[in-house]
């Protein structure tokens with residue numbers, strides 16, 4: 001079952017995110033890794049800033065979360081995390097497909113350039129990487145992240161995103 005997360009889910013959401021984020025350890029630039037990857041106060045700030053979390057629940061237990069954040073004219077998918085032990089069972093796909101059906105604007109997703117599994121996951125769902133110039137512009141327009149994170153990230157855009165600079169350097 002997919003449902004919206006509430007304050008009561010905060011601890012479990014925090015636990016899922018930090019369990020799943022272990023995937024980044026030794027993969028993303030070392031200066032971007034920290035443990036826990038998402039401290040509690042940062043998660044609270046994200047929620048306060050408008051990230052709405054949805055969760056996948058199985059037999060009463062949340063095993064995956066995914067956030068949506070409407071910003072200006074687009075919606076961002078943020079913080080997609082499925083517990084390490086529950087990966088590759090279609091939970092991330094179900095969450096993403098559910099949210100995409102609800103969203104009426106263009107959708108953008110930012111992730112680490114080194115998180116190849118995440119990029120492949122979004123590409124399987126029709127998203128395409130935008131060019132380096134475009135991702136820098138988009139990250140600065142729609143996200144509030146440090147310069148270093150901009151450099152180490154990619155942005156994927158939904159299939160209907162106006163073409164422009166999509167994938168130039170990946171073709």
Ligand SMILES: CC(C)(COP(=O)(O)OP(=O)(O)OC[C@H]1O[C@@H](n2cnc3c(N)ncnc32)[C@H](O)[C@@H]1OP(=O)(O)O)[C@@H](O)C(=O)NCCC(=O)NCCS
Nearest residue numbers: 020023080081082087088089090091092093111118120121
């Ligand atoms: C990215 C992430 C959320 C995807 O969640 P997930 O539940 O594992 O995703 P799915 O199971 O739907 O799809 C993942 C893979 O499993 C495959 N799969 C889906 N259902 C399956 C099933 N029943 N049996 C076997 N494999 C299956 C999918 O085809 C996909 O294959 P691919 O890796 O070759 O593309 C998860 O890997 C994760 O939390 N990663 C760590 C954090 C992260 O990178 N987050 C993204 C931040 S933006």
